Amino acid sequence: QSALTQPPSASGSPGQSVTISCTGTSSDVGGYNYVSWYQQHPGKAPKLIIYEVSKRPSGVPDRFSGSKSGNTASLTVSGLQAEDEADYYCSSYAGSNNYVFGTGTKVTVL
């Protein structure tokens, strides 16, 4: 299984929105509604921010939202804040008890 494809970078000004794509195949993203998103600040462990395509764990602001269409999932961060500057990784169930992560996107708040 290959890593899911994400754009290397994305950026936006404070208050704006940024959307990150995550492209896989029908064997992973397109085949299951088990896409998760993780936020990772430098030197820190990843933090779960979205699971099952669009669900937010307790404590995650509703500025973070997820969606999926076909083989591509998306994460939107609305009302960008300085603390949203981080790396973001998508992940998908890939069948046969396997998971696959995305290549990662660095979000910069201008």
Next chain:
Amino acid sequence: QLQLQESGPGLVKPSETLSLTCTVSGGSISSSSYYWGWIRQPPGKGLEWIGSIYYSGSAYYTPSLKSRVTISVDTSKNQFSLKLSSVTAADTAVYYCARDDRVHNWNVFEYWGQGTLVTVSS
């Protein structure tokens, strides 16, 4: 509050076996609701799921590493461990342990350890 902590050598020689342990506190590794997983991240690169294990010993591994990986569990110590054999420089990475919620929620890693850097070098 659940906490996970990785431990093990930070330097491993090429061709040898990398061994790490994850100690779980604030919860029981014998819970029927969770698996326990290992995920790694080479410096400056993305995340890679390595595998996950249930308290019973049932384990799943990513296909690309399956021939070299063994994950085991010690319920008496509330720990689970990773062994990766025949390592090369490409195995240099930060290794994270995490709780895998697959029993009820596929693809959910909500609790993570802080990570430990393992360098493969002679």
